Amino acid sequence: MKHFFTLLSHEIRMLLVNPGTYIAATAFLVFMGFIFTGILESYSKTPQETPPAQVFFQFFWLPVFFMVPLLTMKCLAEERRLGTIETLLTTPVTTTEVVLGKYAAAYCLYVVLWGATGGFFWILHRFAGDARILDSGPLVGGYLFISVSGLLFIAVGVFASSLSRNQAVAGILCFTMLFALIIGGRFLQEAQWLDREAFTPVKAAVDYAQIFRHYEDFTRGVVDTRQLLFYFSGTVLALIFSILGVEAKLLHS
């Protein structure tokens, strides 16, 4: 792990000097700002039961579908397309360090971007002057959910990027996998054919992997270790597959 921090600081530096990062960040904040103002407008019209933070984080999947592929599709696909992976892996660096470095940099950016949306709540707090609007419970829970689920989403993106040398293919692959993970679970839960006796274990697994339910629990302040385990183990698995993906491509290149 000696080179991990060298690689991480290199990746973060490359993100910081890249104008694309700032454009993406601005676009993200504008988009999230629209959602936020939309929520506030609906609150000003009719009284609601749930705090605005909970409603805001309900839309987490929207930026995830677009942001995560954009953030991660480049990381390994670009290295392979340019051939710089060859120079990288002929230094005393292991594939694990390379994958983890890229993963950590993408995750940092993801968390920082989401962290920036905290500004919305600060502005609301500053100008509304009403402490009731801003319930800190769902807020903290929501950000915790974003940071924990982000681990898995970014890892899936890195895995997709390790499979192709074409950024577009990697991006679409990532989008599809995230879609299956987030929406597919919800869809399967409602499927009638899973109610049969024989499918009970499958049904249990599907129930366990309900990302929307995890989100609800987190924003209600319930942090279940089983859910944490789901994200951590999923992350580790996706990263192991990414490492294997990079090495397998070397063997067959």
Add this chain to the structure above:
Amino acid sequence: MSDVPPAIEVSHLVKSYAGVTAVNDISFSLARGEILGFLGPNGAGKSTTMRILTGYLPATSGHVAICGVPVASHPDMVKRHIGYMPENNPLPEDMRVSEYLYFRGRLKEISRSKLGSRIDEVLELCDLKRVRHKIIGKLSKGFRQRVGIAEAILAEPPVIIMDEPTIGLDPHQILIVRDLIASLRGRMTVIISSHILPEIEMTCDRVLIINQGRVVAQGTPSDLRREILGHSSYEAEVAGDLSGLPDLLAAVEPTLRLATTGEPDALGFATLTMTTASDSALGEALLRTLTGAGLRVRALSRAHPTLEDVFLAATRRSWDVVASAPAPKGKTEKLKG
């Protein structure tokens, strides 16, 4: 000295991809401080061999050791001993030259305190000082190539492997690169592959020619010339009666033969090519004999076979071997059917 392992030792190296044998039983070894030129037509297995040497690709079978460290079992150790510049020299587009070298230096485990001065040193050595703050993506090909070389020698590894370092350079830049490689002689072991044969001839101590995954010739350029071509040749422009020429030539040197006779031009001068197995200079004796026999000689020169001739002869010979080998089984069965 004898207990120091050779810088590079390769024995019976085989690499096959999905049924295609890219490298077929290559063996060679290279002493420390030597410069080896790696020659071969496209697809001969040069790049594959180099990648195996760096530990980037695993070999199918065979043994490779760099400075006595086996590549297969200790790839991490080997990577600390080599500087590698891959084919086409891939570089990140959006970094500055000094930034890139700093990043690579850190990856190659050069301490922070030494790295700054070492970067200055290689920038100076590769004549890159002017562009140190430029973005790599905006550099010309020659500069990019030199950035690649600077990167390869950055950590002062005992072994440097460069895949076509002079490709796409103009003659002036080739000269700089050649001097740079020559300046490493004795300090570092260098393997370069190239298509530009005079390059190899001028910089390399030894040449290894491979074709279709096999070593077809190796040795110093002059050894190869003697071994592959087996003769030196003379060219003369002569006018007069040429019928008694073979006897005259045999009198000069028993193995001297007339190889080709050109058509006489308007002035009656024909171009003759003579070959001999002898290595000694026969020019003077030949000139005296020809003029003594009443022939008019306008020009006489000893032809210096270039490495190009050697290369062509060696690769042609190996193709002949492959072509004359028994046909694969499937094919013969098909013919029978």
